[in-house]
Amino acid sequence: MKKSSWLYSVMKMLETLMKLEFEDTWRWPLLEITVIVTILTNLSNPQAALSYGARLFYLYFYMLMFTSIIFAKTFAASIEKGNIKLLLSYPVERRYIFTAKFLLSFLILYTAFFSSYLASMMLGGGHTSMEWEVTLNAVGVTLFLLLLYQCSVATLISIATSRGMLAAIISILALWRWGAPVWFLSPDNSSVVLFRYLSGADVSIVDAGLALITLLLIPLTVLSIAYLLFCRVMEFD
Amino acid sequence: MSIVWFMQNYLHTYGWDVMGEDFIIEAEGVTKRFGKVIALNNVNLKVPSGVVGLIGPNGAGKTTLINIIIGLVKPTRGRVSVFGCDSWKERSKVLRVIGVLHEGAPYPTVLTAIKFLEYVARIKGLAEPKVEADMAIKKVGLGWARNRKIATFSTGMMQRLGLAQAIIGRPRLVILDEPTSNLDPIGRVNLLNLIHQMNREEGISFLISTHILPELERIADYAIFMHEGHVLESGSLDELVKKHLNYDFSIWTQHPERLAEALHSKDYVKQVNVKDGAVLVNVEDRLRFAMNLPVIAAEHNLPLIEIRQSRRNLEEVFMALLGDEDAGNAYEA
Numbered sequence A: 001m002k003k004s005s006w007l008y009s010v011m012k013m014l015e016t017l018m019k020l021e022f023e024d025t026w027r028w029p030l031l032e033i034t035v036i037v038t039i040l041t042n043l044s045n046p047q048a049a050l051s052y053g054a055r056l057f058y059l060y061f062y063m064l065m066f067t068s069i070i071f072a073k074t075f076a077a078s079i080e081k082g083n084i085k086l087l088l089s090y091p092v093e094r095r096y097i098f099t100a101k102f103l104l105s106f107l108i109l110y111t112a113f114f115s116s117y118l119a120s121m122m123l124g125g126g127h128t129s130m131e132w133e134v135t136l137n138a139v140g141v142t143l144f145l146l147l148l149y150q151c152s153v154a155t156l157i158s159i160a161t162s163r164g165m166l167a168a169i170i171s172i173l174a175l176w177r178w179g180a181p182v183w184f185l186s187p188d189n190s191s192v193v194l195f196r197y198l199s200g201a202d203v204s205i206v207d208a209g210l211a212l213i214t215l216l217l218i219p220l221t222v223l224s225i226a227y228l229l230f231c232r233v234m235e236f237d
Numbered sequence B: 001m002s003i004v005w006f007m008q009n010y011l012h013t014y015g016w017d018v019m020g021e022d023f024i025i026e027a028e029g030v031t032k033r034f035g036k037v038i039a040l041n042n043v044n045l046k047v048p049s050g051v052v053g054l055i056g057p058n059g060a061g062k063t064t065l066i067n068i069i070i071g072l073v074k075p076t077r078g079r080v081s082v083f084g085c086d087s088w089k090e091r092s093k094v095l096r097v098i099g100v101l102h103e104g105a106p107y108p109t110v111l112t113a114i115k116f117l118e119y120v121a122r123i124k125g126l127a128e129p130k131v132e133a134d135m136a137i138k139k140v141g142l143g144w145a146r147n148r149k150i151a152t153f154s155t156g157m158m159q160r161l162g163l164a165q166a167i168i169g170r171p172r173l174v175i176l177d178e179p180t181s182n183l184d185p186i187g188r189v190n191l192l193n194l195i196h197q198m199n200r201e202e203g204i205s206f207l208i209s210t211h212i213l214p215e216l217e218r219i220a221d222y223a224i225f226m227h228e229g230h231v232l233e234s235g236s237l238d239e240l241v242k243k244h245l246n247y248d249f250s251i252w253t254q255h256p257e258r259l260a261e262a263l264h265s266k267d268y269v270k271q272v273n274v275k276d277g278a279v280l281v282n283v284e285d286r287l288r289f290a291m292n293l294p295v296i297a298a299e300h301n302l303p304l305i306e307i308r309q310s311r312r313n314l315e316e317v318f319m320a321l322l323g324d325e326d327a328g329n330a331y332e333a
């Protein structure tokens, strides 16, 4: 990539912001705890014989704890303490700060959850009727969408409250109360449809496509609202 | 991009002071409300380059004005331009040529000082972050603590670090919000000396907000007085003093009335008053007055206990501006 190109400088900026965020927020032992606890929760799942899809459902509740706390720290606490104000005193746009914070936490959580899921598959035995590759595809995509949903909601709540503790509590409650209905019990069962399609079940591609669009549309809408709110909050008035 | 902007931003880099007399910050009708609180009320301002004091008691609106200048806060009404750029709409452009020190900014305490400064240099988009960070930390005299974690820093070191992150990348203007308020007297003098030196040697302009006046009058060229969201007055220090203090020297002696009487008839003296045990003299000719004063004192057998020039007494100018009555309260606040 050309060094002078616009894209290069954007990537460079995001990289710097993410590194700084990583060193500042993910200081020891937050990262280590996240990984260890997710692996342990996956391993100690009493329903080891459950299908991988059903395991995701249980994982959802462990995930929302981490997501809520980490996004409360990333967004709400740093607004509260003035870290973002400090960043905004340098020539960097609000959208890069938002993107860097969201992307970093999302990627770390996704890696932690996915690898712990992988570990539990390898160590936990249980259900083996599905092909590994297929399972990983299905779980990978569904986990991605689940986490995207959680993260977007947690981001919105964090920015709206701008208070660390409050954001964590409200996010946990909100994801707990409305997460399952949205994800598993909704009339069209989007996530189940998608998961089954990806695991090779007999689902039409149109239904799967619709499910995917729905599952992307919800978090992206929430995220857009969160970003607009972020810009409003960052006008400090 | 206008030609003026180009001239200001690029030619300056090569030492061409093309816009010599221009103002670096201009505020037009700036009002800022926080709910019912009016933090700034129709502020109009032109700030020249140099060392500028932004002076006012707590709650005067200094921080709010600074936050608007750096494009952090959007004014309810009015606009501010910095080096000819709109501070809200073109904030990235503005921030590329200014550095800021916030009051009590939360620097990442887990990082070492040098690591943090490197991040700042990268975020500012400088070509050689390591070199720039190294230069900045040495300039503020923190080279010895470069590898220490920020969490272990004392208040004085923290302010120096704050100054370092502001001056990194050779900005044209550095804005400091209450840089001396938490420091002990020696720390204050050291910091202000450092600022003075950077102004003289590198031509960096400074806008320094403060409610502590005495140290500032030594290094400031220009002062802006704020009170309850208004700019009371702004001008060069010498102008302000001339305008608001109707005397040039205050003299303490044993019998002030006798000295006042003796000085009264001299042609190089415009006006003499006695107030609070001091002789306040307004002179026509400073040099002749200074030469003759000891002679007159000796003739009348009066000891000159203390002589002070009223030039550069910011506190007194401020008091005069507010009117004697509520000046005391305001300064206490």
Ligand SMILES: Nc1ncnc2c1ncn2[C@@H]1O[C@H](COP(=O)(O)OP(=O)(O)O)[C@@H](O)[C@H]1O
Residues within 6 Å of the ligand: A236, A237, B034, B037, B038, B039, B056, B057, B058, B059, B060, B061, B062, B063, B064, B065
């Ligand atoms: N974010 C805010 N929300 C509400 N009121 C504010 C806010 N920031 C400042 N104010 C009010 O605006 C006024 C000016 O404050 P400030 O600019 O901090 O003054 P100074 O820096 O001169 O002490 C004060 O009355 C303060 O309470």
Ligand SMILES: [Mg+2]
Residues within 6 Å of the ligand: B062, B063, B064, B103, B177, B178
């Ligand atoms: Mg203030």
